[in-house]
Amino acid sequence: MARMTMIEAVRSAMDVSMERDDDVVVFGEDVGYFGGVFRCTQGLQAKYGRTRCFDTPISESGIVGTAIGMAAYGLKPCVEIQFADYMYPAYDQITQEAARIRYRSNGDFTCPIVLRMPTGGGIFGGQTHSQSPEALFTHVCGLKVVVPSNPYDAKGLLIAAIEDPDPVMFLEPKRLYNGPFDGHHEKPVTPWSKHDLGEVPEGHYSIPIGKAEIRRPGSAVTVIAYGTMVHVALAAADEMGIDAEVIDLRSLLPLDLDTVVQSVTKTGRCVMVHEATLTSGYGAEVVALVQEHCFYHLEAPVVRVTGWDTPYPHAQEWDYFPGPARVGRALAEVMEA
C-alpha cells in the first residue's frame, strides 16, 4: 500500500492500465509533455511515448470525436477534458455518438472510451471552472457516470471505467484532488496522507461501477451524496450529532438503487445532497425513486440540499457551495418533520 492523493491515484490507474494494455491511450489539452493542468498525467508521456500520451488542439469535439473513432478501431482511449465546464463543444459527440454507437449498429461497433473531467467547485474557479454537469450525462442512455470521493475509489473506479466496454463519464471532484474537503474552507486543508482512503494499492484492482458504499452507518436518516458532498455530509452528521447513514453513490448511472432503498426503508428519512443546481438535477431522479420505492416507510418529506439555481459565482463561492451548515439544517428539518 502507498499513500496517494487523488491526483496520484488517478495517474496510477492510467499507468497501470497503459502498462497492462497497449490499446489504452491518453490525450487531451496539456496532458502530454506537461502532464495536465492538475498533473494527473504527469510522467505518462515519458514512460509510454508520444503516440500513447499526447497533447491535443483546444477542441473538445475533436478530442472526443477522435476518441470515438479510435474506439471504433479497437483502442481504449482515456481522454481528459480539462474542466467539466469545457465539455459542451463535445456534447453532440458524447450524447448522439458515443452513447449510441453500440445501439444503433447493433453491436457492430462499440465505444469503450473514458472521459475524465475535473468537476465541482471549492477552488474559486468562477462560473467556468466550477460546474457539476453530471445530470447532463445521467439523462443520456448509453453512458455510465462515475464520481469518486477518495483516492482508493478513484483508482479502482477509473481502472474499471477504462476496462468497461461502454463510454464512461468520469467526474473527478477537483476540490478533493489534494485532500478530503468537508466544506470548512476556513480550516487548513487535511491531506489524503492522513486519511484511511488515501491508502491505495500500487498495482491493479478495480471497483465495480454501479455499487454504492455506506460511509457512515446510521439509523435516523439517510443522506445520499457523491463526490465532495460525501465529506460535507459526514461533517454535518458529526457536527449535528445526528445518527445519519451517509451513502456515497460513487456511480450515478447505473445507480445502486438497492443500497438506497434498503437504507431509506430502514431510516424513514432522506436528505439528497449535491453541488449541482437544484432544478432537474440528479437529486430529482434519486428522490423520485425514493418516493416510488420507499413511500410507505417515509416519516418526513425528502429534502434536497444543492447549489442554487444560478450560475456558479466567484466572490460568493461559500454562499453558493452547499456546506455543512446547510446540510446540517436540512438534517434537523427532516428529523423534526
Next chain:
Amino acid sequence: MTEFPQLSLHVPEPAVRPGDQPDFSNVKIAKAGVVPRPEVDVASEEIRDLAYSIIRVLNRDGNAVGPWAGLLSDEELLTGLRNMMKLRAFDARMLMAQRQGKTSFYMQHLGEEAVSCAFRKALRKGDMNFPTYRQAGLLIADDYPMVEMMNQIYSNESDPLRGRQLPIMYSSKEHGFFTISGNLATQYVQAVGWAMASAIKNDTRIAAAWIGDGSTAESDFHSALVFASTYKAPVILNIVNNQWAISTFQGIARGGSGTFAARGLGFGIPALRVDGNDYLAVYAVSSWAAERARRNLGPTLIEYVTYRVGAHSTSDDPSAYRPKTESEAWPLGDPVLRLKKHLIARGVWSEERHVQAEAEILDEVIQAQKQAEAHGTLHAGGKPSVRDIFEGVYAEMPAHIRRQRQKAGY
C-alpha cells in the same frame, strides 16, 4: 472624422429560383485532361491551383484524356458501370417501396453514383469509411448483399440493426462502413480518430471521412481538419458538393471561400477538386489520396463537384426552391451515361448490351426485394421484437432498463 456608409448584411442567394432559366455559367469547368497530376508527396502549397480547378478525365466525346487517365482496365470500368447502374436501380425500387408505404423514408443518389462507387475501388479490405447518408455505393461496390440493405430499410425481422435505425443508416464493419449517425459532420472527426489509431498501432489501414457541402459549416468539420493536419492522419477527407443542402444552395455554407476544397489549404492539407460525375476522375483522385495516406504522407481533402438530381429525401420537394429543369442543365452531365459513352468509345460496350444489363440488374434488384419482403416491411409481416428496444444500450443490461423492459411486457 471620416464618413462611412451605413452597414448592410450580405445574404447570398442562388442565381436562379423556380420559374427562372437554369444557369450554371458561374460554375467554371476546366477542360478534361488539362489539370496536372502531381507526385503524391507534393506539398499542399505547390498545388494550390488544384483546389480551385476541376480534375476531369472524360471529355465530351467520351474519351479518357490527360495525366489522370489510364488507370483502369476495361473489366474494371465495366464493373464500375454495373455498380452505378445497380445503385440507380436499387434507389428507384426503394423510392417506389417508400411510396407504397413499405418504409417510412428513403434517400437516393441520383446523379451522384460515381462518387461512392468509384471511391470504394480506391480502398482496400480493412480500410474504414465514415459515411453520410448518400454513399450507399460504398456498400454496393463492395458486394454487400442488397437484401441486407433492404432488410434494414424495411426494418423487418431480418434487419441487421433490429429496427433501431432510420432507413438507409446502414452499418457494416466487415465492409468498412461505419454506422451512419444521421447527425451531420460528427463522423468526419471520428474518421480522423480511426486513422490516428491505425497510425498509433503501426497498421497499414486507412480511413475515409465523408461530408456534404452544407455540413462543412459544422464545427466538427473544422475539428477534423485541425486534428488531421496536426497528426498527419492517414485519412481521405471527402466533401461531396452536390450543390444543395436540402433547400439551401451551396453558397450559404461556402461563403466567401472560392471552393470547398480551398478550406484544406489553410490547414496545409493538399486539396483537390474533381468532377464527381466522372467515374475515372473520381477513382484517379481518390486512389492518389489513398496512396498518400498509405505512404504515411498524411491527409488529403477532395471536393467532388456533382449535382443532387433528386430530392434531398422522400420528405423533400425541390421544385419549391430550384428550377425543375436545373438538373438537365448541369454541365457535368450524368455519371452513368458518361461512363457508358466511354465504354462504347473503347469498343467494349454497346447500346444493346446496356439495355440488356439494365434488365438483368433490375431483375437482380427485384429478386433481392422479394427475398427481403418475405421477412416483412415496416408495417407488414415480420418485425424486430419489442425486446430489441431495450437490448444493446449497454454491453450488459443494467437493472433500471431491465425493469422498464419488464414493464413494457417483455
